[in-house]
């Protein structure tokens with residue numbers, strides 16, 4: 001179902017493009033990030049996070065690995081949605097706006113993929 | 127849509143705050159939510175570097191640790207902790223608003239002060255835990 005009027009659909013412009021889905025996912029990822037962020041901050045605060053052996057042992061625990069993957073997935077998704085809104089609010093030129101949004105998404109999804117891959121490599125490695 | 131917005135020298139958001147618009151707790155917390163969101167978005171690069179260094183090996187991780195453990199690194203980590211706890215607490219405030227609650231002036235101020243207080247408490251608790259445990 002679309003909440004958009006036929007005219008706005010034809011124009012392909014206006015806040016109702018994919019606004020509801022975007023808004024909803026920003027909220028869903030925000031809710032997921034509440035427990036995940038608290039868990040993450042208090043976990044890494046409890047041990048020397050800059051010690052290699054401690055860190056590897058921590059990530060090798062299956063529950064930690066899964067929680068980290070969920071944390072990174074929610075975080076990078078949430079960040080990509082959020083940064084898009086900020087760009088849309090401040091960049092007036094349509095071309096610059098489009099390029100900025102695409103670049104911000106590429107960058108964030110690349111960092112997200114790197115982070116998730118790193119966790120899996122450690123968790124699954126010998 | 128058909129009418130072009132007036133290109134007069136009307137101030138654009140957020141630059142109306144200050145000269146034309148009195149700063150208030152509510153507007154300051156709102157812009158801080160946005161600034162911390164952006165800061166956290168940049169912080170994701172740091173998190174990705176952290177786990178990638180660990181996945182690469184002890185040498186790469188040693189380089190990362192040296193940078194993150196330096197004074198500048200620690201200050202940034204501290205700032206990141208506050209940005210995250212502030213954005214988290216104020217994010218909950220946003221989610222409550224999304225249910226249509228908490229918009230009365232008094233409630234908006236009470237929740238605003240609560241968010242500032244809670245973020246400071248959480249940040250201090252985190253760093254106490256980091257040094258004490």
Ligand code: HEM
Pocket residue numbers: 026027030031033034037075078079081082083085086159160161162163164166167168170210213214215216217218220221
């Ligand atoms: C952990 C990393 C996080 C990053 C990188 C991040 C990033 C962002 C960014 C860039 C925005 C857009 C800001 C704006 O439009 O003004 C945003 C908005 C938002 N964030 Fe986060 N955030 C994070 C965590 C959280 C958490 C834990 C919550 C918990 C509730 C949260 C709740 C929200 C909400 C509700 C919005 C929408 C605010 C609005 O409608 O203006 N975020 N976030």
